[in-house]
Amino acid sequence: MNKSLFWIGIVVVIVIIIATVMSGIGQAPTGSGTKGDLIVEVPPYGEAATQAPAAPVAASVKEFTIIGSNYSFAPATLTVKQGDTVTIIFKNNDGFHDLKIDEFQAATKQIKAGAEDSITFIADKAGTFEYYCSVGKHRQMGMKGTLIVE
Numbered sequence: 001m002n003k004s005l006f007w008i009g010i011v012v013v014i015v016i017i018i019a020t021v022m023s024g025i026g027q028a029p030t031g032s033g034t035k036g037d038l039i040v041e042v043p044p045y046g047e048a049a050t051q052a053p054a055a056p057v058a059a060s061v062k063e064f065t066i067i068g069s070n071y072s073f074a075p076a077t078l079t080v081k082q083g084d085t086v087t088i089i090f091k092n093n094d095g096f097h098d099l100k101i102d103e104f105q106a107a108t109k110q111i112k113a114g115a116e117d118s119i120t121f122i123a124d125k126a127g128t129f130e131y132y133c134s135v136g137k138h139r140q141m142g143m144k145g146t147l148i149v150e
């Protein structure tokens, strides 16, 4: 009697495991771990779970800090990938400056020494672009840099 109860117990456990696995396959990968480790080991579920976050990785967010002074930017070259969301934090060390990139309609405010402003844009065009200071003749005096979108 005890022995048959034992086997009924085993069958019940197996049925519960199968039911849990099947429900895991049927569900969209929500990423919630409420079903426990058992679900993670089922290949269709595991692959879906690792593919889900892959989409946002393709277009990444790049953040740079550019220091402005009389009359240059540092760094003077930035390289990003096409499609990247680019944020430039412009910190002005001395003088009165801004930072503009015409092709992406991106421009900081004109700011005093010690101030900072930032711009964010999507680098949706490949090529080589110039960022520059639009105050006075600063651009002609060399206050410019190169943005490479590859």
Ligand SMILES: [Cu+2]
Pocket (backbone or CB within 6 Å): 095, 096, 097, 098, 133, 134, 135, 138, 143
């Ligand atoms: Cu300037």
